[in-house]
Amino acid sequence: MTSPTKNPAQRRFFWRFAIAMLLYVLLLVPAVWGFVHYHPTGVLAYGLAVLPALPILGMLVVVGLYLAEEKDEFVRNMQIQSLLGGIGGTLAVVSVWGFLENFTQVRHLDLFLVYPLFWVFVGISTVVVRLRYR
Amino acid sequence: MKNRLRVLRAERDWSQADLAQRLEVSRQSVNAIETGKFDPSLPLAFKLARLFEMTIEGIFTDDSKG
Numbered sequence: 001m002t003s004p005t006k007n008p009a010q011r012r013f014f015w016r017f018a019i020a021m022l023l024y025v026l027l028l029v030p031a032v033w034g035f036v037h038y039h040p041t042g043v044l045a046y047g048l049a050v051l052p053a054l055p056i057l058g059m060l061v062v063v064g065l066y067l068a069e070e071k072d073e074f075v076r077n078m079q080i081q082s083l084l085g086g087i088g089g090t091l092a093v094v095s096v097w098g099f100l101e102n103f104t105q106v107r108h109l110d111l112f113l114v115y116p117l118f119w120v121f122v123g124i125s126t127v128v129v130r131l132r133y134r
Numbered sequence: 135m136k137n138r139l140r141v142l143r144a145e146r147d148w149s150q151a152d153l154a155q156r157l158e159v160s161r162q163s164v165n166a167i168e169t170g171k172f173d174p175s176l177p178l179a180f181k182l183a184r185l186f187e188m189t190i191e192g193i194f195t196d197d198s199k200g
Contacts, residue, residue: 074163074172133166
């Protein structure tokens with residue numbers, strides 16, 4: 001959301017987010033490897049499949065912690081607007097895409113792409129919000 | 135919301151960064167408040183008032199007042 005060295009809350013956000021990203025990679029690799037080599041079934045398959053999603057949930061918690069810890073109300077306000085832009089943009093795209101999938105021949109959008117799509121829209125919103133308050 | 139922050143700063147020869155440091159906020163915040171793009175919360179408005187030893191009404195103008 002912001003550069004890593006602004007204030008203590010932003011620095012904590014950066015490091016927590018980076019750790020969650022690292023955990024994501026560390027859990028994604030064994031999950032893929034496990035499915036390719038061992039073809040797990042039942043509860044084990046469900047557990048292994050969900051494993052890489054856990055750090056993503058962690059990232060959402062990290063965002064919530066940041067908003068709770070950010071003491072600069074103007075900066076917090078800008079971040080909230082950026083996140084709302086991200087949520088709105090993502091919901092707009094997936095809603096339209098969902099109907100396109102139902103009624104036309106467009107390619108299926110894998111659900112795991114929704115999360116990175118959200119951050120793309122947060123990035124775009126951040127630029128727009130910053131320009132507004134420049 | 136209109137305000138007299140720029141004048142009050144100038145009287146004390148403070149930069150936006152100086153005021154930001156005293157308020158413990160970012161310089162961006164001071165700029166946004168000063169230019170009327172962002173209205174501060176009551177706690178921050180009181181902090182400003184204490185800093186300039188004035189009332190909140192002495193710093194900010196109520197635009198909706200007829």
